[in-house]
Amino acid sequence: MTEPRILLGEEALLQQLPALLHSRGKQRVLLAGGPHFLQSGAGGALRAALGPLLAIERSAPTGLLQASSLKTEAQQLSKGIDAVVAVGGGRSIDYAKALMYYASLAPDFFAAVPTTAGSGSDATSFAVVYEGVEKLSLAHPALLPNVVVWDETLLTGLPQRQRAISGLDALVQCLESLWSLRGTPASRALAWEAGSWLWKQLPYFVETPTSERAIGALYAAHYSGRAINISRTTGPHALSYYLTAVHNIDHGHAVALLLPVFLRYNAASDAIDAVLELLGAADAESAVQGWQRYLHELGVESSLSALGIVPSAVGDWLNHVNGERFANNPVPLDAVRLGRLLHQTLFV
Template sequence: MIYSFSTARVVFGIGARAGVATHAAHLGKRCLLVTGSRAARCDWLLGNLREVMDEVASVAISGEPETAFISAQAEAARRAGCDVVVAIGGGSVIDAGKALAALAANTGDLFDYLEVVGRGAPLEHDPLPMIAVPTTAGTGAEVTANAVLLSPAHGVKASLRAPGLIPSLAIVDPELAVSLPPRQTAASGMDALAQLMESFVSHAASPLTDPLCRDGLTRAARSLRIAVQDGADLRARSDMALAALFSGMALANAKLGAVHGFAAPLGAMLGAAHGEICAALLPHVMEANIRNLRRSAPRHPALARYDEVGRMLTGTEGAAATEGVEFVRALCRDLGVRGLAALGLTEGLMEDVVEKAARASSMHGNPIVLARDELLGILREAMGEGASFS
């Protein structure tokens, strides 16, 4: 076998945020700063950038980055002559930054490059250099090679994907997540957990991604509850920041699975938080995969990996796959994960969800092909009501 691995340059640690502007000044002189909707929270960074840049333009992302908005902002960035992008925020903000870095350097229509609902053509030119600064611990977008965008016209999220979309630099400061409320901490942490697990059991897993998944799963299992209960616990925040970072590195090189295959259409159709959707699905996808592997491919290596997941999550040497499923179920109960019904899914939408999920790029990484009835079964199992994230 021949393996490959690509990732960003990473600066990790408490206080690392202080160096963002200095690093950006080495990459360009006309900066586009991409923030979340509460841009004032990043005034410290805007001030630092203005001290070292010739010009600083800014754009705030509210909710999911939509195709029309990104296209318009990319044109504005080109007119302003931006030559470096800094994105600080959650996964949606970083995805927007990556898409803007790509489109500012390429003059084709966005749908020329977007996969699934577009042509999926390669970029003609490398994206602008970009620095990603995550303020949540979930998507790992700071080190992935795609940018997830919402296309309202198609009712789906789709990726702009290219090797050059991996940021030039990821600056990960766990302290930036201290103010993240419990609900967002839980949702983003469950996304990281799902990504680590799906990358670990994916048919594209490799000896280069396995150690990241093993370490990340262990950290998430011991620290997610703590980070939700006590957001100021820096050990737990550091564990979750590393788990998210490792999940991004792993998925960029080993693919995902059915959880994220479903999450793409569900996120667009329901408008619910990506991490909440992943959390509602994860134990049911695990159960369906394990059941189908045991029935149709009992020697499949993913079964042994699910057993290992059980041991890593529980910390019990003799644990197996079923114990891993129960650990995730208990974690979901402790965090107050809501079922898909509470997030807005109805029986009438399920056929459309299954059809779109089957075409999603993430579904191709699942360790076994799940039939239509299995996919419908997962959705029905994941409907169960629950309390909201506390």
């Protein structure tokens, strides 16, 4: 994996990024981002900083990123784009990647500017979109950003819950990468480094988001993305998309809810050992209890019952397991056993 050019600090977005675009001779920039950022003062400042380089601006739609709509939008992009700048959370950066994928755009300048520290989409070569409620993964080498901008001031104003849920997304990615069947020594090293920081430091970042902690969270989220770019994700992600698509649960919260289910589901596999070590747990049950305490400390619900979802939802849920992601899980799919563990763990 080629290392991206990382621009760091408060001057990274408005000074270093435009200067780098000029130095690389770029003339037509596609700016794609989340509506919250684009409508903010920071969004206006970025437009001004890009000046005549800004050729096209696109705002991510609300709701799920639907493949059919994205294909239409991509076909309407004008020709000659020689650089892409994607700004926002993981979903917004995925939006930019989807436009690139469906428009067959592969510029040699693709900058990702994360405004949350969670998905690691600034370090992956894939994007998540949907057909109805079914998740699709778009993958192409051109979707891997080669410029990453970390401006910690974009994170410090986020609500506490957003910081928590984004950080949980990154942490679960690390834990899944540790037990993934596609894991390698490199992916496990990346996951261990990022996951160790998040497990210890995320509560402090959620409570008091200092500049130093914000940079640490961006770093950890990026490394979680690099880890899953190799290993891909597993069981928790395979079941999470349904919760987001049908029950409108934020993705980071969905995977955090599902981790204890898979601590139990994967308990007999040796692949879980590194996860237990990182969490400081002697066995799977201790890890489940510790994880649920961790969510409570972060102010995040640890059961679906607390979110008003009833056990009868499990039957339909099991009809929407993402097989591509579950194939990386160390224990194969046993729908009956998995259903029992979903009831046991998430409906209390």
